[in-house]
Amino acid sequence: MSGTFEARNKVAIVGYAQSQVVRRPTEPLGVTTIRTAREAIADAGLKPQQIDGFAASALMPTSGGHEAQDGISTVSPAWLAEHLGIEPAYAVGFQGHGQLTGSLTLAVNAVASGAADYVLLHRALHNPPAGKYNDNPMTEAAGMMQWCAPQGFFGGLPAIAMVYTEYCQRYGATREAMAHVVTEARNNGAKLPWSYWHGKPITTENYLAEPVIVDPMCRLDCDIPVQGVGVFILTSAERAKDLPNKPVYMSGYANGYPQRHRLPLHWTLDDMEEAGQALSARLWEAAGISREEINLVQPYDAFSPFVYIWLEALGFTPLGEAHRFILDGGIDASRPNSIAALSGGGAIGNGRLHGLPQLLECYLQLSGRAGQRQRNVSNAVFSYSAPYFGGAAVLTNTP
Amino acid sequence: MTGHILPVPDEMSAPYWDACSRHELKLAHCSQCAKVTHPPDVTCPNCHSIEPDFVWKQVSGHGRVRSWTVIRQSFLSGFELPFLLVDVELDDHPDVRLIGRLIDGADTPLTLGDAVTLTFDDLAPGVAVPAFVMAGKS
Ligand SMILES: [Zn+2]
Numbered sequence: 343m344s345g346t347f348e349a350r351n352k353v354a355i356v357g358y359a360q361s362q363v364v365r366r367p368t369e370p371l372g373v374t375t376i377r378t379a380r381e382a383i384a385d386a387g388l389k390p391q392q393i394d395g396f397a398a399s400a401l402m403p404t405s406g407g408h409e410a411q412d413g414i415s416t417v418s419p420a421w422l423a424e425h426l427g428i429e430p431a432y433a434v435g436f437q438g439h440g441q442l443t444g445s446l447t448l449a450v451n452a453v454a455s456g457a458a459d460y461v462l463l464h465r466a467l468h469n470p471p472a473g474k475y476n477d478n479p480m481t482e483a484a485g486m487m488q489w490c491a492p493q494g495f496f497g498g499l500p501a502i503a504m505v506y507t508e509y510c511q512r513y514g515a516t517r518e519a520m521a522h523v524v525t526e527a528r529n530n531g532a533k534l535p536w537s538y539w540h541g542k543p544i545t546t547e548n549y550l551a552e553p554v555i556v557d558p559m560c561r562l563d564c565d566i567p568v569q570g571v572g573v574f575i576l577t578s579a580e581r582a583k584d585l586p587n588k589p590v591y592m593s594g595y596a597n598g599y600p601q602r603h604r605l606p607l608h609w610t611l612d613d614m615e616e617a618g619q620a621l622s623a624r625l626w627e628a629a630g631i632s633r634e635e636i637n638l639v640q641p642y643d644a645f646s647p648f649v650y651i652w653l654e655a656l657g658f659t660p661l662g663e664a665h666r667f668i669l670d671g672g673i674d675a676s677r678p679n680s681i682a683a684l685s686g687g688g689a690i691g692n693g694r695l696h697g698l699p700q701l702l703e704c705y706l707q708l709s710g711r712a713g714q715r716q717r718n719v720s721n722a723v724f725s726y727s728a729p730y731f732g733g734a735a736v737l738t739n740t741p
Numbered sequence: 742m743t744g745h746i747l748p749v750p751d752e753m754s755a756p757y758w759d760a761c762s763r764h765e766l767k768l769a770h771c772s773q774c775a776k777v778t779h780p781p782d783v784t785c786p787n788c789h790s791i792e793p794d795f796v797w798k799q800v801s802g803h804g805r806v807r808s809w810t811v812i813r814q815s816f817l818s819g820f821e822l823p824f825l826l827v828d829v830e831l832d833d834h835p836d837v838r839l840i841g842r843l844i845d846g847a848d849t850p851l852t853l854g855d856a857v858t859l860t861f862d863d864l865a866p867g868v869a870v871p872a873f874v875m876a877g878k879s
Contacts, residue, residue, distance in 0.1 A: 480817060484749035488758075489780045492748045492870045493862070494812055494820050495840045503810035504828050504840075511808075511853045557811040603778060603786035605840060610807070610828070 347594040347628040349454030351741035354582040354589035355574050355705050357386025363538040363570035363693040366471050371403065372413035375466045375571045376425055382573035387586040388460060393575070395458025396423045396433040397449035399441035402696075403468040417466040417571075432458040440597055441465065442697035443726045443733030449576050450592050459581065463574045465698050469567040486606040498645065499564065501607040503556045506647040508611040510558060513662035515650070517558070519669050521549040523649050524562050527684040530675055531691020531699075533715070538568050538693035563646040568693030572702060579741065590708040591741045593721070594628030596621045597733035609728060617730035618655025625656070629736035631721060633657050638707050638722035639673075639681040640700035642732065643688035649673075652725045653683065656734065678717070685715055697726030701735075708739040745819030747868055753781050756797040761869045764861045766802045768837065769795035777834045802859025802871065804829035807838060811847050823847040827873050829857055842872040849875065 359381035361374050383390055396419035403416045410416040413425070419433040432452055436444035442465055449463040483491035490496060509515055525546055532543040544562070552560040582589035598621040602613055626632060633656065641652030650664040658681060659667040667673075673683035686703025689695055704722040706712040725734035750758040757780075760767035769781040772795065774788035785793035808828040815822060825843045843849055844860055856876035861869040 480746055481819070482749050483746050484751065486780070488748040488750070488754060490840060491746045491817065492864060493826065493841050493872065494746075494815060494817065494824060495826055497816050499816075500810050500812060500826065504808040504826075507810055508808040508828075508853065553813075554811075555814040557809075557813070559810075602836075603782060604838070605780060608828070608838065608840060610838065 345627065346630040349450065350593050350628070350630055351591040351738065352579050353450045353453040353576055353592045354579050355592070355709075355737070356577055356582050356585045356587055356589055357382050357388070357575040358702065358705055359385055359573045360536050360698070360702055361571040362536050363568045363695065365538060365566070365568055366469065367569040370414045371466050371468045371569060371571070372417050372421065372425060374569065375417045375422055375464060375573075378571040378573045379422060379426060379462060379464060382462065382575050385587070386575040388575065390426055390428055393426070393428055393460050393462050394431040395449070395452045395461035396420070396430050397436070397445045397452060397461055398422070398464045398466070399436035399445040401438065401441055403466060415468040415470070417464065422462070422464060430458070439731035440727050440733050442701065443595065443597055443735060446701070446735060447595050447597065447733070449574075450595070453576050453578055459577060461576045463576060464571060465696060466571045467569060467695055469569050469694075489605045490607060495605075495607070498607065499556045499559060501609045502645040502647055503559045505609050505611050505614060505651070506558055509647060509650060512611070513665065515665035517550060518546075519665035520563065520646055521546045522668050523643070523646050523673075523684070524549050524690060526673060526675065527643060527688045527690035528562075529691070530684055530715075531687025534687050534692065537687055537691060538566060539687070539691055559645070562690075565644045565689035565694040568695065570693060570695050570698070572695065572698035574701070574705065587711070588709045588739060590705050591738050593631060593736040593738050594625060595733060595735035596625035596628055598728075598730045600730050614651050614729055615654070615661055617728075618651060621729050621734065622656050625723075625734050625736065631736065631738075636721045636723050636736070637681070638685070638704060638717065638719040639683050640686055640688070640703050640722065640724040641683055642697055642700060642726045643684065643690050644694065644696070646690060648728070649683060651729065652734075655729050656723060656725065675715070682717060685717065697724070697732075700724035700726065704737050708737055745864075746817060747864055748870070757781075758868070760797065760799070761861065761871065762867045764869060765799050766859055766871055767797040767799050768834070769793075770798050772796055777837055779837045779839065800831065800833055802831070803833070803876070804831045804839070804857055804873070806851055806853060806855040806857055808853070809843070809851050825849060827851070827857060829873055839871060841870070843874070844872050845875050
């Protein structure tokens with residue numbers, strides 16, 4: 343595709359629900375998902391039987407050595423439809439990385455094409471009851487893992503640490519700048535009643551005192567694995583007029599894909615920057631607005647350096663400048679004219695919800711439902727994952 | 742060394758691990774476009790041939806440090822902590838970047854672009870994995 347998205351502002355989010363975010367599940371993930379889905383349907387002013395489309399991505403609700411079970415540790419669109427007692431016209435799953443933005447685009451396209459009238463988009467994240475999320479009892483490495491695990495390179499944390507080291511060395515970023523990112527996320531998240539970190543703000547001193555575990559990353563640079571579910575209801579802009587909530591329209595989206603053949607989980611700063619610039623160009627063209635018209639930015643932050651990567655990729659600062667912009671207060675939610683990049687707490691301030699906090703905050707702010715956090719915003723952008731696995735989308739309340 | 746995770750060679754990777762066991766670094770060269778790729782794939786990522794018929798040729802392993810990290814806590818068991826991993830761009834094949842342990846130690850001061858040369862970590866009898874050492878210190 344080139345040019346403006348044909349369905350620009352023709353599909354709207356009309357309702358949502360967010361479950362409580364918990365560290366360890368007290369019920370099967372499917373139960374939390376059904377409850378949250380029912381809340382979202384009611385929130386949109388709809389009856390369950392009006393939902394005729396389902397979209398989601400079930401990949402990686404968790405990782406480690408346990409098997410995914412539909413309804414227990416993962417929830418597929420078809421499982422959810424069946425267990426809500428709905429026979430959908432269209433149930434579709436996104437495969438691969440970029441789960442939230444990928445499945446959001448499936449939901450948007452389903453409405454835009456007329457494949458379904460009311461689409462329920464869900465993302466359900468599981469954290470197993472015991473054991474560590476990523477711990478791996480591996481003693482042999484076959485397949486792609488043979489290229490990195492024998493030398494001890496394994497998992498997302500070393501992967502982002504390599505990118506972050508190069509960023510710090512190349513651009514002079516300091517731990518003080520990242521303290522600003524992490525405290526902003528945690529302190530905004532601490533105000534959210536559903537957040538795992540509700541009521542638990544941290545200080546710059548807390549961050550700076552935290553030992554580095556995979557240089558230059560410390561524990562507080564990482565989101566914490568949780569169980570939690572977010573659900574959004576999408577329909578056409580036309581149908582949205584008759585529903586109770588102020589619609590939030592989807593202006594455009596862009597997804598990114600790996601361009602370079604690398605070792606597994608070998609992320610590089612060059613690749614991130616290159617993919618980010620390409621994705622960003624497609625995004626602004628599709629959305630048909632310029633970044634100057636955006637007044638809320640919610641970048642992915644599962645690992646804190648992604649905030650730098652995305653602010654630069656989306657063009658809110660030049661390459662290598664995000665850390666300075668942040669030190670100058672550019673993302674502070676306490677300032678009315680900032681881009682408030684972590685006003686919704688992000689993943690660091692909510693728990694490992696894979697992009698849900700970013701999409702939710704865009705929706706809540708644009709629909710005027712952000713309560714005490716409410717800002718004066720008309721256009722917002724959020725991003726998910728890395729620029730070459732994930733994606734970004736522009737939303738508006740003023741089409 | 743450090744790890745107790747042994748690679749499981751397969752049809753595609755067997756020549757690589759064979760060479761490693763003799764402390765030689767061999768990389769896959771596409772027989773269509775002659776370019777190097779690592780790791781090998783079912784197609785050539787450079788010319789996209791579905792018949793790359795990779796030829797394994799020895800390379801020097803000299804390179805430049807593009808990034809690094811010190812692993813102080815690992816999700817894998819059996820590694821002696823801490824250890825330092827370097828992301829190395831090969832001088833002869835700048836498109837290829839390898840990740841390996843820097844055997845000089847976890848507290849080695851590094852800057853971007855530092856020169857390193859190839860060495861190997863022996864994981865078990867007949868099993869070795871490429872590692873790196875600061876140039877001029879082997
Ligand atoms: Zn080729």
